[in-house]
Amino acid sequence: MIKAVFFDFDGTILSHSTMSVPHSAKKALRSLQKQGILVIVATGRHITEIEEFDFCHEFTFDAYITLNGQYCFNQNETIYSNPVPKEDVLAILDHIQEDPYPCVFVEKDRQYMNFYTDWVRLEYQKLGTSLPALEDIQRAACHDIYQLSPYLNHQQEQVLFARTKNIKIDRWTDYVIDVLPKIGGKDTGIQKTLDYYGLKKEETMAFGDAFNDIPMFKETGISVAMGNAKPEVKQIADHVTDDIDQDGLYQALRHFQLIK
Structure with missing residues (x-):
């Protein structure tokens, strides 16, 4: 049973062709939360950059893995902190x-x-x-x-x-x-977040499109590459969905029967 889904931001939640979050993606993320599934963003961006997009004023992620896993937090506290030496x-x-x-x-x-x-x-x-x-x-x-x-x-x-x-x-x-x-990355951020919430790898899923999402895929139970993902990312993913602008995120969650 999937209890948490990790999402890259750029090219996965955020469309770079429109610089906005597709309606279908908004609907999918809200549907996951209504079912009690944790919705966690895992991005290379800083929180101040994420907050510049309107969607992030309408929707609150359950946890944030930012700066490629170096700073992880939720609304209550810091989950993991790993500064550069x-x-x-x-x-x-x-x-x-x-x-x-x-x-x-x-x-x-x-x-x-x-x-x-x-x-x-x-x-x-x-x-x-x-x-x-x-x-x-x-x-x-x-x-x-x-x-x-x-x-x-x-x-x-x-x-x-x-x-x-x-x-x-x-x-x-x-x-x-x-x-x-040197020791860090989205994979480390996910490991620390799983420990924090008491989750097992097989209870998780991850969505991504870029090279820095590959370590994330290896630390989650099911990996989904967007249709706009790099070929190397698609190659190692468990499932390849449609492009972000073709409702890929929504379609994949329906494929795995996490939403209707």
Whole structure:
């Protein structure tokens, strides 16, 4: 019996063609909750970005796995917290000082960066959310940082990686990467969330479309790839549904008889 369903946000709940949540997806998520099934978002986004979309003012998820699993919480408390090691944050600050490039620093309740470029503006336009505030990034030296997003090329990435010890890097475009703790990811966030709610793997399902959803699929009982998912994601999924803009989320939940 499925007791919790984990959903990626971009390309799974949120359509990038309309920058909105399809009506069928809204109906499906509400139907799950009415039946007592936990509806949990698992995303690389910060909570402030999620809250910019109207749907998130109409609907409250039962739990939030944000920043690719580094900060997990519900309406009552923090479930799991895994900041980037401080020595690695300091190493990145030093690297930026020597070879300046834009970088987003993400704390629990805020995100900020040092300067904008055309590439930064373009990426945030694609995301459909506001640019982070411009602040003195040296505040990162004395605050917990859960994720960094440097805008740098592959050569700069190699230098950054060589200077750090306990991070991993996910490149999501030619211009920007995500920097996370070496031990962490959506899979870790899901493990901690399952422990918190006392759930077993076989009582869960996950929906996704991107490479960072693959670890999530491995930690849940049933995995569903959206029709707009990457081929590698579809290959390992238990089920492939339609595109997000073709009611894929709703159709898959009906296929597994979780909703009518």
